[in-house]
Amino acid sequence: MTPPFEYAAEHRERFVRQLSDWLRIPSISTDLAFKNEILRAAHWLADDMRRIGLENVALLETGGHPVVYGDWLHAGPDKPTVLIYGHYDVQPAVMEDGWTNPPFEPVIRDDKLIARGASDDKGQVMIQMKAIESLLATGTCPVNVKYLIEGEEESGSTNLTRFINDHKALLKADLCLISDTGIRSADQPVIVYGLRGILSMELIVTGPKRDLHSGAGGNIHNPAQAICEMVAQLHHPDGSVNVRGFYDRVNTLSDQERVLLNRADDTDAEWEAYMGDLPVWGEPGYSRVERRGARPTLEINGLASGYAGEGFKTVLPARAIAKISCRLVPDQDPKEIFELVKARIAELTPPTVRVELKMLDYGYPAITPVDHPATQAAVRAYAAHFPNEPLYARGGGSIPVVADFQNLLGLPVVLLGFALPDSGAHGPDENFSLTMFARGIDTVITYFDEVASLTA
Numbered sequence: 001m002t003p004p005f006e007y008a009a010e011h012r013e014r015f016v017r018q019l020s021d022w023l024r025i026p027s028i029s030t031d032l033a034f035k036n037e038i039l040r041a042a043h044w045l046a047d048d049m050r051r052i053g054l055e056n057v058a059l060l061e062t063g064g065h066p067v068v069y070g071d072w073l074h075a076g077p078d079k080p081t082v083l084i085y086g087h088y089d090v091q092p093a094v095m096e097d098g099w100t101n102p103p104f105e106p107v108i109r110d111d112k113l114i115a116r117g118a119s120d121d122k123g124q125v126m127i128q129m130k131a132i133e134s135l136l137a138t139g140t141c142p143v144n145v146k147y148l149i150e151g152e153e154e155s156g157s158t159n160l161t162r163f164i165n166d167h168k169a170l171l172k173a174d175l176c177l178i179s180d181t182g183i184r185s186a187d188q189p190v191i192v193y194g195l196r197g198i199l200s201m202e203l204i205v206t207g208p209k210r211d212l213h214s215g216a217g218g219n220i221h222n223p224a225q226a227i228c229e230m231v232a233q234l235h236h237p238d239g240s241v242n243v244r245g246f247y248d249r250v251n252t253l254s255d256q257e258r259v260l261l262n263r264a265d266d267t268d269a270e271w272e273a274y275m276g277d278l279p280v281w282g283e284p285g286y287s288r289v290e291r292r293g294a295r296p297t298l299e300i301n302g303l304a305s306g307y308a309g310e311g312f313k314t315v316l317p318a319r320a321i322a323k324i325s326c327r328l329v330p331d332q333d334p335k336e337i338f339e340l341v342k343a344r345i346a347e348l349t350p351p352t353v354r355v356e357l358k359m360l361d362y363g364y365p366a367i368t369p370v371d372h373p374a375t376q377a378a379v380r381a382y383a384a385h386f387p388n389e390p391l392y393a394r395g396g397g398s399i400p401v402v403a404d405f406q407n408l409l410g411l412p413v414v415l416l417g418f419a420l421p422d423s424g425a426h427g428p429d430e431n432f433s434l435t436m437f438a439r440g441i442d443t444v445i446t447y448f449d450e451v452a453s454l455t456a
């Protein structure tokens with residue numbers, strides 16, 4: 001073992017303690033009540049950056065929650081510069097969601113560190129931090145690095161596009177590296193070479209001025225009923241999306257890509273382990289892995305109206321809300337898709353209620369060519385620390401800023417993720433495997449070596 005790997009192994013317990021300290025800070029970005037916690041989490045990270053020897057460390061204003069920036073640029077001008085992106089904000093979490101322990105009081109059970117943000121994304125950001133710490137503490141880092149860790153990813157990275165545009169010189173690099181995705185199992189890494197875009201919307205259906213005694217039923221079109229009638233018609237009975245033009249710009253999968261992707265499809269046993277005995281549902285003609293990563297969807301994320309508490313309340317609700325999001329694939333454009341959904345909603349709106357569709361947020365889909373040298377360097381780094389060569393898949397989730405790194409900064413983006421399928425991201429008992437934490441640090445150290453041997 002060479003010194004950086006030895007250092008990482010020796011300091012592993014402290015790394016886990018530090019990650020646990022960071023996980024104790026509930027840095028929930030969607031809820032402004034947590035603004036101070038967001039700042040505490042940002043400062044915690046900046047302090048660690050300074051401690052491990054990064055320079056120019058600062059919290060930079062974005063108009064929303066700040067980004068944490070730090071760099072180390074002493075590998076030499078002939079060496080590549082890696083821009084490392086991640087996020088320190090987390091999804092909301094409360095005990096009632098089904099947690100076994102309070103979500104911001106990390107515990108270790110078996111091989112898992114359990115807390116909100118453990119895998120998405122604080123644990124994976126710490127992999128990037130502890131890899132550079134292990135290198136700098138034992139000598140030097142073979143590449144130049146710039147860290148850009150943001151605080152608004154889980155609420156749509158609303159201010160980051162402008163920030164990137166305004167800081168092109170600061171963020172100048174040769175490639176972008178992100179650890180914020182998953183792999184298939186502890187033995188099977190996956191190169192995620194694409195992410196879906198996202199469009200999130202709110203559909204508001206209003207009826208009477210205020211909630212009525214439901215004895216008025218029969219005279220008024222109930223908004224709860226109207227919204228159900230409407231959202232029920234956003235899909236065809238076969239599961240495909242029923243919005244005119246929705247699929248027009250979707251790139252067809254080549255036979256070659258289908259072969260590559262389907263090697264990463266889950267087995268029936270894996271499917272059962274995650275979903276129980278639920279039958280598979282979705283667009284006809286595509287496998288699970290294709291539907292999840294390479295085909296677009298429209299999802300109802302939430303429906304609210306009337307009374308759903310204990311017992312019964314005979315009420316005719318005045319309004320109903322549906323939260324709807326679309327996951328998009330190249331070359332769909334979220335703004336165009338919004339117009340198409342709006343037109344479909346207009347078509348479905350009965351004259352008996354008032355309807356409004358609002359766009360909340362959007363991000364473009366992105367693909368990184370699998371044969372790019374930066375991606376192939378990741379293949380070699382995974383292969384060095386996992387028993388199997390990586391498979392290739394497209395991720396179903398979204399990291400809105402990936403398309404900005406490609407389009408605004410012209411960077412190839414490499415997704416070097418380490419979350420296991422049962423990591424529970426966004427759900428109760430989110431966790432990060434401690435084995436993956438350690439292996440991730442080693443993989444990133446090797447990745448920097450691999451990148452250093454590419455010409456800048």
Ligand code: BES
Nearest residue numbers: 120154155156180181395396397398399
């Ligand atoms: N880490 C995820 C992205 C992800 C998840 C990529 C699974 C690939 C597979 C990220 O933190 C996330 O959850 N993003 C949000 C973005 C949204 C709030 C704009 C998402 O995908 O829902």
Ligand code: ZN
Nearest residue numbers: 120121153180
């Ligand atoms: Zn994430």
